[in-house]
Amino acid sequence: MDLKLKDKVVLINGATGGIGRAVCFALKAEGAKIALSGRDADKVAKLAAELELGPDRLWTNVADVTCEEQVKAFVDGALAHFGHIDSVVPNAGYEGKWEFNNQMSKENFEKVFSINVLGVMYMLKYGGDVLAKQGHGSIVITSSIGGVVGSPGMAIYCASKHAVQGLMKSAARELGPQGVNVNSVNPDGVDTDMLARIGKNALSDAMSPEERYAALVSGTYDKRAATPEEVAYLILYYISPWASHIFGTKTVIDGANGDGETVRP
Numbered sequence: 001m002d003l004k005l006k007d008k009v010v011l012i013n014g015a016t017g018g019i020g021r022a023v024c025f026a027l028k029a030e031g032a033k034i035a036l037s038g039r040d041a042d043k044v045a046k047l048a049a050e051l052e053l054g055p056d057r058l059w060t061n062v063a064d065v066t067c068e069e070q071v072k073a074f075v076d077g078a079l080a081h082f083g084h085i086d087s088v089v090p091n092a093g094y095e096g097k098w099e100f101n102n103q104m105s106k107e108n109f110e111k112v113f114s115i116n117v118l119g120v121m122y123m124l125k126y127g128g129d130v131l132a133k134q135g136h137g138s139i140v141i142t143s144s145i146g147g148v149v150g151s152p153g154m155a156i157y158c159a160s161k162h163a164v165q166g167l168m169k170s171a172a173r174e175l176g177p178q179g180v181n182v183n184s185v186n187p188d189g190v191d192t193d194m195l196a197r198i199g200k201n202a203l204s205d206a207m208s209p210e211e212r213y214a215a216l217v218s219g220t221y222d223k224r225a226a227t228p229e230e231v232a233y234l235i236l237y238y239i240s241p242w243a244s245h246i247f248g249t250k251t252v253i254d255g256a257n258g259d260g261e262t263v264r265p
Helices: 018-029 041-051 069-080 108-134 155-180 193-202 210-216 227-238
Strands: 010-011 033-037 058-060 088-091 137-142 180-187 250-252
Touching: 010 018, 010 069, 018 033, 018 227, 033 041, 033 193, 041 058, 058 069, 058 180, 069 227, 088 108, 088 227, 108 137, 108 155, 108 180, 137 155, 137 227, 155 180, 180 227, 193 210, 227 250
Parallel strands: 010 033, 010 088, 033 058, 088 137, 137 180, 180 250
Antiparallel strands: none
16 A cells, blocks of 8 residues: 655654654655654664665754754754655653652653643644645644553553643644644554563563563453554554544554553553
8 A cells, every 4th residue: 555655744753762763764665754853862863874864855853842942943944954844743752650649749740741741732833833834734643542541650641641632632623624634643552662661660570571561461462562663654544645534533552452441450
């Protein structure tokens, strides 16, 4: 299936993480042009070198998603470099500290919400404005199953991802009539460093990494986590013209772990 992304300009932040990297390489394979951003300059440079794309197909940026001016500079810089933008992928995320109900802290709340909510808000604000003025485009937010369910020890993270769903649905209603479709992709466990960190927090240190992984994916039908590439290609579908009639959806990719809106054990 041709996703019709050849020469399309796609912005993605949080690009150096597991899902972000997979999205970048999938975009390269589809012939898209990439504007990528991350907060670690060395990781951004390393990813750019691995992609092996010239300046006509790749533009990089270092930005902290919690800083509005830096997010605006990322969007403005990409627009100046490529001349237009077709799609925006707010992808940066942070799981926060493992805190149960009686341990929740303002410090953890502020850090998680500043990355997961403000970071998305700024990308919607500036990226969405560019797309609306053009009269076309797409936005796909990398959210989480935490935007659909709750989970012990991760209340603040889940609250932040529920907030993301409100941003997404509102942006879909505002920007849809201006030719911009907005959606989110909500993965459960993905085989990345974040999943390993969550497993270490949620389960006993006495368990091996392999045992923790098996426990985390035990509720899925296929007994595994999603691969970053599976999530990446779901994102690519939603930024493609094939999904241009879809607005305001939250698509879950979780191996049926929980079978719907519930609470994770």
